[in-house]
Amino acid sequence: MTDDMDDRPDHEPLDVPRALAGVRAPDALRQAVEQAVTAPRRSRRASARRRLVPALAAGAALLLAALVVVFASGGDGGGPAPRVQDVAGVALRPAAAPAPATLPGGELLDATAGPIAFPTWTRAGWRAVGERTDTVDGHELRTVVYADLADPGQRLGYAIADAELPVAGGRLVEHGDARLRVLTVDGAHVVTWNRAGRTCILAARDVPLGRLVRLASYAA
């Protein structure tokens, strides 16, 4: 490669900064970085509090220590949100309770996560067989487990978190009007999207990815 400048441009000048000015970091990435930036500050404050403990009376020290433990463990619910990759396994767990009832009309279940109602997906060839609720790093996920009407051995989980969770990796897929991200976590297909300030996760081990994407596009 030569680095001399004998050539003259054969094309219009290329204004790269202007052309890329509209490219912004995705919201999920911004959220993840902001949380990562904020977290160490909290840890430093917690450490500073711990250094004060010897100077305090025993009762106050115990109380402060308890506060520090709760604070450092994210017990205030304000710690960094887990990534979709970290919670996708929840959607693959077996149901812990019977399936929610079907509401009149047959399209929705009597189960919601915030403003989002879980679908029956009967017309898509699935039926709800159970549900469960889990808490991961202070975030609640409600999951409905579905079975394939034609092959009850095929299961999938549809989990909805109580907030938008950061996600990285995988591939973006646009299907119909839905903008989805698909990835593989521990060998399972995972499709995720955000709706109404919450992250929705559809996961299955033995269901073709295309079928999951189509289902997700109905719900997204």
Next chain:
Amino acid sequence: MPRLDPQALVTHLDRLYRVAWALCGSREEAEDLVQETAARVLARPRQLRGQDELAYLVQALRNTFLLSRRTASRRPRETATLDQVEPVDPHAGTRPDAALEAQELLAAIAALPEDFRHALVAVDVAGLSYRDAAELLDTREATIASRVFRARERVARALTGDDAPARGEAAGTPRSHG
């Protein structure tokens, strides 16, 4: 010696994301790269040795990129096979022109030979001065200027579909991976 304010990661996030995309050629890999860079930068206090924050962060991102390229072959990718999904991207023809142009531009930059790519990314995407870019890439300012000039030409040709090599430039220069 001044320390890096972690908040600089947020302040320069859009720019770092563009740099990452131009290096990787993929939005998804760019997100991973920025997150990994942030995690590395935040792992311990960082001292700015005469650099400004942006130059420091671009260097950290570039180092993380090079490291990831070296270890990529040893790490399984968590990426689904999209051949099973149809249609993959039915909106491809209806995206806003600007977004499509930006994607094409970033893809063209990512396809540049390494030396050209890193120079163009440092100057035109990250917005570093020629001096800072020369420090970052451990070369002379004149070399940076030359590489940026040639890189812009190559990208312009790629975007117009005229991929013939410029005068005095060897055809078929292989793209190397750091």
